[in-house]
Structure formats: structure tokens, C-alpha cells
Amino acid sequence: MRRARIRTAACVTALTAAALAATAPAAGTGTGPTPTPTAPRIRWGDCPQKPVPAGMRCATLSVPLDHEHPGKGTTRVALARIPATGPARGRLGSLLLNYGGPGAPGIASLAADPVLFAKLGERYDLVAFDPRGVGLSEPVSCGGVQEADPGTAPGDPAAQLAALRAEVRQCERHSGRVLPYIGTVHVARDLDLVRQALGDRKLNYLGFSYGTRLGAVYAALFPQHTGRMVLDGVDTLTEPLTEQALASARGQQRALDNFLTWCAHQEHCVYGTNTRTAREKVTALVARLDEHPLTGTGGAPFTGDDAVLAIGSALYAKTSWPDLAAALARAERDADPAGLEGLLEPPATAPAGTPSKVPADNAEAALTAVNCADDPDRSEEKADPASIAREIDGLGEQFRQASEIFGPRQLMTVLSCYGRPAGSDFTRRIDHPGAPRMLLVGTRGDPATPYEWTEETARRLGSAVIVDYKGDGHTGYSSSACVRGYADGFLTDGRLPAGTRACPAGE
Structure with a gap:
């Protein structure tokens, strides 16, 4: 599956910001957001991985395994915080960071390069987290190398489906109870408990790539608790896989x-x-x-x-x-x-300093699990060899026309969710012109999240402001001082210009 991420000193990582009308149904079987229980205060201590920046402290927070059915027990979300460095009277609370993926560990990413957010860190406590199923938060695994290789075309659709189902069984064996509850809606509800535990009235948030999808879902579920939100590397809210x-x-x-x-x-x-x-x-x-x-x-x-x-x-x-x-x-x-x-990124090694309990294939296992949990189109219920054959035969020429190099490989990613439980359609139903105002950053030469998706999402939100970065690469914050100026200005001072603002390449 396509992986989208922001890169800092370590490799770290889309999909969009948004909000839903209060009357729109939430994911799952209910008709509105599940009531969020009150979260306890967080007790900070030493971090399990080394080294970490000076002042960085870590903790875990217990959250419901299934927010709609809290009686099923709890799971743990790992957190890290670097306290604000500026005067106490100028502090603004916490800024939650998500580096993308899905599957990128936030704690390791913040530990690797906190300097990028130094200006924001003067007034905010910088808070990173490993989403459920990722890193130090009860990580999922498929036991090693995936059996169904999405990079090569299947010669036999029945054999490909059998391989996909075998991979799912491997993931179930090695992941434990958290695997069925790993989707973005569950993580967004976890975030609201994190917000409460941090003592913040509203969630201030900077999300990259997949982190924009998480921001969208959070704003949809909890618009009244959505504070200043910047989403960089914006993906589509509506397009199917x-x-x-x-x-x-x-x-x-x-x-x-x-x-x-x-x-x-x-x-x-x-x-x-x-x-x-x-x-x-x-x-x-x-x-x-x-x-x-x-x-x-x-x-x-x-x-x-x-x-x-x-x-x-x-x-x-x-x-x-x-x-x-x-x-x-x-x-x-x-x-x-x-x-x-x-x-190439090493395919089967955990990030340096990561505790050994994190499986080497955790990032890839979480990537597929989350994307499939958010995809309603393909599932075990819809899986049969004929469906796979139709996908490949019907779409092959389209993908080759898109790119002779990348098209055939991207085509195979559409098969990845066959054999898994049905996913949620919540993200696709996010459409609310009255969303809280937020800042969207789109990069013209982005290989993972095309700029058109930034414009599409802004139209659906109605109140979003776009920063149009004319450069290359995935996301703009780390490579453009101009983009950082707009993002930091909004997050620290609430300055949000009207319309679209441009940032030239290289500035």
C-alpha cells in the first residue's frame, strides 16, 4: 500500500483535514459520537527508548479497546512530551504531533528531530504519541515478511486471494486483540482522551500526510474540542482506493x-x-x-x-x-x-533505540491494517477470485497510462484489503462547510498527496485556508521557511489569512 510520511532526521509520515455536521452519523453502528469517558491525568516518567532529547518524558494512557463497547477492556497508548521552553505566561498548552504513516511511531520521530519544531516548542508542550497498534502502543505484527506481495501482478487470482487470506491469518496470530480496533476512528477517540488527560480545553494539532486523515476524523467527531489545526500533505476525503x-x-x-x-x-x-x-x-x-x-x-x-x-x-x-x-x-x-x-529503507529493522518488544514489521503491518480499516470497498465478504481478476483486467491500462513505472505497482495495492474485515466509510462522509477554520498545506510536486486533493478538501470544508507550496517533495513544513511561517503563525498567534497564499519553491 502507498505509504505517505514526513521526513525529518529519521524517516517518519496522509490523508486530510475536515469536519462533519453535528447531525452526521459517527463510525460504527451509533448515530453520533460515542460519549468519551473522562481520562485520568498522565504520570510522566523515563522513556523506554534511548537516547531522547533533554527534558523529554514518557507515559502511557489506558483507553477503551472498543470505544463503542467499553466493557471489552482497555489498550495502552504511549506518549512523549517535551515541555515548552518559553516563559510560563506565554504558554499555550499542548501541541499534538502526528508524523503520518499510518504506522510511523510518533515518539521515535520526535526523539530523532525535535529541532524542527523549536519555535513551536517555545510556547507549546510538544506531545507525540504512538497510535494504537504502532510502536510502543501494543504493536501489531504479521510475523515477518508479508506473504502476499503487492508489487507483482498475480498470475492466478485464486492463488493471490489465498495468499492474502494467509497473510491476514498471520497478522491475527501475531497481533493480539488490538488488530480489529486499529482504525482511524478509534485513534481519533483516543486523541480526545489524551487531550483531556493533558488538561487542554481544545486539541491543537499539527499533522502530516496520514496525520491529516486523523485530524479530519477528530474534527468530525469533536468539532467543539478542535483548536488550531494545521494539516500538511493533504489527501482526499472522498476518493475510493x-x-x-x-x-x-x-x-x-x-x-x-x-x-x-x-x-x-x-x-x-x-x-x-x-x-x-x-x-x-x-x-x-x-x-x-x-x-x-x-x-x-x-x-x-x-x-x-x-x-x-x-x-x-x-x-x-x-x-x-x-x-x-x-x-x-x-x-x-x-x-x-x-x-x-x-x-531503500531497511525492510525488517526497528528504528534505532526502539525497545526490542516492537516487531520489526510493525510499520508495514500497521500501514495495511489502518488503511483497510478505513476502506469500505474491499473486504473478506466481497473477496473472490473473480473480483480480483476484474480489478486487474479492468484497470491495468489505466494504471499504465498514469505511469509505466509506478502504475503497475500502485494497481496491486488495491487488492490489499481483500481477506480482511469490512472497513468504515466514515472518512468519505466528512463534508461540512461549517468546519472549524484550519490551515491546509499542499505541495505542487508532492509524489504522495497531489495538490489537487488540497483544493478538493478545502472546497468540502468551506472554511479552510490553503498554503500553496510551489516546491517538490512530500509535505512542505520541513523544507520551506515560508510554509513554516504560515503554520507557526497560526498555531502560536492564531493568524489565519483569507483565501490561498503561495510559497515559492526554495523559500
Whole structure:
């Protein structure tokens, strides 16, 4: 499945901000938000992972496993806080941070790079959390490498469905009781208990990528408790998984084209100065590696799928483009994949300093589990080989037209939820022009969350303000001082301009 995330000093990560009319039904079987029990105060102590920044303290908060049926017991949400550094009289309470994913651990991300939020940290206590099922919050796992590989087309739909169902059984065996309750609606309700436990009247929030989906759901469930909210890397509220995957393929191709245009103006670009032929040559490299893989580290084959993952990863941040150019040159000239391998995230290692109780595959297991919990279109009830065959046969050409490189891989992600329980349609029903005012940031060259989705969400909200960042990469806060100026100004002083504001690339 598509992973969207913000990158700081460590790899960390969409999908949108919004609010629902008070009369709209909440997720689940009820007709409104489930009453939220009063949360206890948090008792802060030492953090279980090392090292952590000076002053950072950690805690856990017990929350209902199932908010609609509290009698089922509780689960734990892990929290971390860095107290505000400014004078006490200027403090504004807590600012909740979500780095995206779904599946990115907030605590490890804040520990890796708190400096990015130093200005906000003068007036806010910076609070990060690992959502249920992630990191230190009763992490889910599928026991290792996923059995159903979404990166290659199935030759036999029945065999592919069997592999998907086998993966689900693995996840159930290794994840425990939290797996059926891992969706975004449950996490949003957890957040309101966190808000209460922190002693804040309203939730002030900065969310990136998937964190914008979480912000949307929170604002929908608890509009009266929604404070200042900034959402960066905004995804669609309404499009089904197929449309999301198509848009992602187009966004990745657009980002690759931007990279190749940049490369053409650099000395020694392996593809020369013609961007059209450069695109053809990258496509040919991927096809060649699919047919004749190179020998990678430890003798493992390095395939076209590996190359696509490496290229896509480097497109998330423009600072990675020189490394991508060098890696492609090494692969083309020397038949050496080492540079591209270096762009890949290690597939089965936990973040440095993470306690050993966090499974190595937790991020990937949580990514799929949350996205499927939020997808109402595909489930075990709708799964049969004919459905899979229709998906592949009916959509193949569309995805190839979107991107010869990224399209086929994105197409396979639409199968991921077959074999799992039916997901919620709550996010798609978020549509409320009277939502609390909030700031949305869209990046023109974003490979994961296309700028069009920022505009679409703003139209649905009616009261959202857009910052239009003309740069490249996924999200704008970490790469643009201009974007940070608008976001920090709103969060600290409540300044929110009308209409759309532009931030030039590189500023």
C-alpha cells in the first residue's frame, strides 16, 4: 500500500483535514459520537527508548479497546512530551504531533528531530504519541515478511486471494486483540482522551500526510474540542482506493519528471539533457531489472520492483535528488545497484533505540491494517477470485497510462484489503462547510498527496485556508521557511489569512 510520511532526521509520515455536521452519523453502528469517558491525568516518567532529547518524558494512557463497547477492556497508548521552553505566561498548552504513516511511531520521530519544531516548542508542550497498534502502543505484527506481495501482478487470482487470506491469518496470530480496533476512528477517540488527560480545553494539532486523515476524523467527531489545526500533505476525503492509487501513480510520475528535468541541468547526468528520452531510459532500466536482476548486497537479486521502491523513496525529499542521480548513474554505467539499495529503507529493522518488544514489521503491518480499516470497498465478504481478476483486467491500462513505472505497482495495492474485515466509510462522509477554520498545506510536486486533493478538501470544508507550496517533495513544513511561517503563525498567534497564499519553491 502507498505509504505517505514526513521526513525529518529519521524517516517518519496522509490523508486530510475536515469536519462533519453535528447531525452526521459517527463510525460504527451509533448515530453520533460515542460519549468519551473522562481520562485520568498522565504520570510522566523515563522513556523506554534511548537516547531522547533533554527534558523529554514518557507515559502511557489506558483507553477503551472498543470505544463503542467499553466493557471489552482497555489498550495502552504511549506518549512523549517535551515541555515548552518559553516563559510560563506565554504558554499555550499542548501541541499534538502526528508524523503520518499510518504506522510511523510518533515518539521515535520526535526523539530523532525535535529541532524542527523549536519555535513551536517555545510556547507549546510538544506531545507525540504512538497510535494504537504502532510502536510502543501494543504493536501489531504479521510475523515477518508479508506473504502476499503487492508489487507483482498475480498470475492466478485464486492463488493471490489465498495468499492474502494467509497473510491476514498471520497478522491475527501475531497481533493480539488490538488488530480489529486499529482504525482511524478509534485513534481519533483516543486523541480526545489524551487531550483531556493533558488538561487542554481544545486539541491543537499539527499533522502530516496520514496525520491529516486523523485530524479530519477528530474534527468530525469533536468539532467543539478542535483548536488550531494545521494539516500538511493533504489527501482526499472522498476518493475510493482505486482513485487514490491512480492519483498516487500520477503524482509519483510527475515527481520523477521533475527530478529528470532537474537532472538534465546538472553536470554528468547519466541520462543527458533530453528529458523525454530520460523518461524512456528510466522505464527501460526498470523493465531490464525485472527481466535480468542485478546482484545486490549479500547476493540477493535487485529487481525492477526494488528500483521502483528506491526511486519512489528518493522522490519524497528534494534533498535526496543528488543521491538518486548518482545511484542511477551507478546502476546504468556499472550495473551496480548499491546506490539504489542505499535509498531503500531497511525492510525488517526497528528504528534505532526502539525497545526490542516492537516487531520489526510493525510499520508495514500497521500501514495495511489502518488503511483497510478505513476502506469500505474491499473486504473478506466481497473477496473472490473473480473480483480480483476484474480489478486487474479492468484497470491495468489505466494504471499504465498514469505511469509505466509506478502504475503497475500502485494497481496491486488495491487488492490489499481483500481477506480482511469490512472497513468504515466514515472518512468519505466528512463534508461540512461549517468546519472549524484550519490551515491546509499542499505541495505542487508532492509524489504522495497531489495538490489537487488540497483544493478538493478545502472546497468540502468551506472554511479552510490553503498554503500553496510551489516546491517538490512530500509535505512542505520541513523544507520551506515560508510554509513554516504560515503554520507557526497560526498555531502560536492564531493568524489565519483569507483565501490561498503561495510559497515559492526554495523559500
